[in-house]
Amino acid sequence: MSNDAGAPGNAEKPAVLVVDDERPLLDVFSAALSGAFDVTAVMSAREAEFALHKRAFKVLIADHLMPGGNGMNLLVRAREEFPHMQRILVTGYMKPEMLMRSVNEAALFRYLLKPVALAELVKVVHDAAKAHDASVAVAAQ
Template structure:
């Protein structure tokens, strides 16, 4: 049986690598870490992993991305895979988008950019202990 997957989605490579580094530092090899640079790539990756019967347990997604915004991505993911825990990062999401993600995607938490590593890790720990 393969390890559960944490998926990080952000259009900025430096943010993606920072997320992966912080998560891997905290959780080591307990999880696999996948990265996507936009919502479309994330949805394709989720479908591929699902076809391979690999389990994504958590998504950390940026809100402001070209194409599809993070709240829309998380709503779509929730419709197909309601058990995936969802965390949104934002420096500029409007309140309506954040509320939509809570209401329609069962958002676990919204973290403000720049986030603190300890806040991110604590949020993930809480999310995965549900």
């Protein structure tokens, strides 16, 4: 499967996958990002796994704690399978040592603490999409 989320046809908006089990938060994040990104929103790690195998995404944003599988495990698996895709963890609370381990294990682009400022979310996702493109460009050389 190709990791080229910038293929012709969707080059105008980078593809972003957002995973959160809280529908109101998922809706707010999707609305904030949809102006600049092609957003796919799902409510579980299982749905995210299906989405990841249907199309390529430049950025994966996952909530940390969700029923039926946590976002951190999803991000670690995504790192292994889609190394160029940038990973962002959203969390309400994490101990500093757990956070550092998580950043290292999933090679996170960033983590965001709840409540997330929407302007910060949009900026971080823009930066992550650029990092994806740079990673793909370096790998192609």
